[in-house]
Amino acid sequence: MAPPRPVLDKNKRVIPLLDPYAERALEQAYAEQFACAPWFSPGVTDHRYCAENDTITISLSVNGYPDPKIQWKFRGWDVDTTSMSSNIKTTIIGGAETILTITGFSKQNVGQYQCFLINQYGDAQQNIQIDLAERPNFIQPLMDRTCSDGKPMKLDVRVEGNPYPEIKWLRDWRPIVESHRVKFVHDGPYLCSMIISEPIWRDSGIYSVIAVNDAGQATTSCTVTVEADGEYNDVQLPRKKVGIQSKKVREIYEIAEEDEK
Structure with missing residues (x-):
């Protein structure tokens, strides 16, 4: 096949913007000026969790010039996105972002996913481990408590889940x-405690613990009663001013006629 002819004007001079050779030369000059090996934008979470039958999306920002070739692998094998039975989909947006989506996540999808970037100036690799998330479960829930004021009070729960859930205490x-x-203590793989060093009667109420992770949340509650010792000398009621007005009794109370007889 013969090479393309340059584009000429009426004076048979080459028009640079339309000349295929000039266009290629400009592209090559631009590539040499801005060319670089591919790389991933920082801030990627390399360990993710997904609950069973849920959908997980992994988005990676891609950099490099010229635009690198993007390839996903799972456990060292190319990701299958063509078969009808595959629940994995990959998308490339403008050569600057790649998205991996897994729908109906199951145990078969657990493992390490790898994203590769390749151009003539180098390559880059990003590894992401995806594990199955398990909903939090209280193996030791809160129990109703009655305690005396001034004596330390401790509330304990034992909770499991994958990843280990975030614990929130509420009253x-x-x-x-x-x-x-008030102090929060995490002892061992499951035990979480709240310690009130000097409880007072105002600490009575409904106490709850909420455990949250990627698979969901669980809640446990109890009633805590703090009994005040002594003669309640520490309780001071606010004083109120009461206005006194002089009025006749009949102006204040309605007295029926039959009661007057």
């Missing part, structure tokens, strides 16, 4: 924060 459905009286 009367309001978040509890640590202070000089």
Whole structure:
């Protein structure tokens, strides 16, 4: 096949913007100026979790010039996106982003996924481990408690889940924060405790623990009663001013006529 002819004007001069050789030369000059090996934008989470039958999406920002070739692998094998039975889909957006989507996640999808970028200046690789998430479960829930004021009180729960859930403590459905009286303790793989060093009667109420992870959440609650010792000398009621007005009794109370007889 003969090479393309240059584009000439009426004076038989080459038009650079239309000349295929000039266009190729410009592209080559641009490539030499901005060319670089491919790389992934930072901030990628390399360990993800997904609940069974849920959908997980992994998005990676791609960099490099010229645009690199993008390839996904699972456990060292090319990701199958063509068969009807495959629940994995890959998408490339403008050569700058690649998205891996898994629908109906199951145990067969657990493992390491690898994304490869390749151009003539180098290559890059990003590994992401995806595990099956398990909903939180309280193997030791909260139990109702009655304690005396001034004596340390401890509430314990044991919870499991994958990944290990985030624990939130609440009283009367309001978040509890640590202070000089309240401490949160995580002991071992399952035990979580809240310790109130000097409880007072105002600490009575409904206490709850919420455990949250990628698979869902679980809640346990109990009623805590703090009994005040002594004669309640520490309880001071606010004083109120009461206005006194002089009025006749009949102006205040309605007296029936039959009662007057």
